[in-house]
Amino acid sequence: MTGRITNFRAAGWAVALLLGVLAFTVPPCARGASAAGPSAKKDAANATANPPVVKATDADAMRVQGELRFRANCGRCHAAPQKFPPRMMATVLRHMRVRATITDQDMRLVLFYMTQ
Amino acid sequence: MGFVLLYPRRKTAFAHRQGIALPWAPALILLLSIAAYSQTADSEKPIPILTGNAGAFSFVSGGHNLIDTQINPVLLVPLGDRWLIESRANFEGQFQRPADGGPYGGPVTKHVDYAQVDYIANPYVTVTAGRFLTPFGIFNERLYPVWIRALQPDPLILGIGTTSSDGLMFRGGFSVNSAVNLNYTAYISATSIGIGSVDSERHVGGRLGFFFPGARLEVGGSWQRTLQDVRKNAFGFHMGWQPPKVPLNLRAEFARSVYGSGYWIEGLYRLGQMPFWQKQMRHAEVVGRAQQFFTGQVAWYNSPWSLPWANTREADFGVNYFLHDGLKAVASYGRQFSPLGNFNQWTYGIAYRFAIPLGPTGAR
DSSP: HHHHHHHHHHHHHHHHHHHHHHHHOHHHHHHHHHGGOOOHHHHHHHHHHHHOOOOOHHHHHHHHHHHHHHHHHGGGGOOOOOOOOOHHHHHHHHHHHHHHHHOOHHHHHHHHHHTT | OHHHHHHHHHHHHHHHHHHHHHEEEEHHHHHHHHHHHHHHHHHOOOOOOOEEEEEEEEEHHHHEEEEEEEEEEEEEEEETTTTEEEEEEEEEEEEOTTTOOOSSSOOOEEEEEEEEEEEEEEEEEEEEEEEEEEOOOTIIIIITTTTTEEEESSOOOTTTTTEEEEEEEEEEEEEEEETEEEEEEEEOOOOOOOOOOOOOOOOOEEEEEEEEETTTTEEEEEEEEEEESSSSEEEEEEEEETTTSSSSEEEEEEEETTTTEEEEEEEEEEGGGSSSHHHHOOOOOOEEEEEEEEEEOGGGOOOOOOOOOSSSEEEEEEEEEEEEEEEEEEEEEEEEEEETOOOEEEEEEEEEEEEEESSSOOOO
């Protein structure tokens, strides 16, 4: 019995240590990336495996693509809205993904463009 | 005696539990703090939103004025990475002056347009359950809100295939290749409810569309089979085109059923490219729509849908001016021709779209 208790205690300290290490090593951007959609989880995993090196040119290219997708998809139905705060925009785009059946990739690029 | 014997044993057991719990406590605290930190650090995590639109309009048809005021709140509640609960209600008052004079009066109605749960299963499939807008054509699902629609009067064929659905739907959109996106819906509505505020029809159907991003052209078709009363098919086609170099938006729908058939075609031109008064013109758009309806094999009084009673033609022209983002003033003139009588239809009013966050919005 005492051995089992010791094992539990050791396991507890081990988990606490692991979580503590995780808390200070996992970059916040990788933790939060899952919000954009299911496929973003894969991106987050990749980002953790390969430290993200976001070049300005990549961001610019994504912004340009995002604007193109925005005009192509959103402009089909309505005039361009103002940019909402990022977390509102994420909700709006999830709604529009369902309503307007826009693709997963388009949604993520438009979200990037609309939150810059 | 027994108590004396038991108490130390219990105390010892408690002490043991404390010993085990001690290292787990910081683990739990750390876990919660990670979750909380993720919430605050994640600037793109979706939050619940109360959005929707409101409008006040005056429809003058054949000299009779109808004042229409409405508010359509939309609640969006995202859950986790894949779920979304969404609902839209309609509260509408339609007021007219009685034929013998007197103050304006009329009914105030309420209606649940949709109350659905969406599960984004993967990039190709989203599963929707609950009460949803029937995806027949494009107007009902995409263009219906007053702040989106270019002309406030409904198209004549809007009633075909668009009764609300209570059931299950699969839908999605994905790239076939770099030039073509495919979007689809397949649904079944399992209930037939006659109550006005939550009416629905038992039917099965689907919609398939192809979007060509380069040309900004979308074409598609819809099909629906009613599974109650007269088991009938309805089908339709839709298109939308926004030429990349011109601020023009062309849309059209055709629908056919036993109760009637018809089409509408609409062109909207944004005036931002006008060489004069650019500051004002970039907020303005002009729109024109032509439409026609032909009665079907089954008389209108046997139709469960709201459709014209006779062959009808209508032309509308309008101007919309965006006073502010989400706030637009609208005005239009139309003339309807039918064996029941021709008349003019003037419309003017204001439409507003609102969006209220129900949580921390994140940093810009």
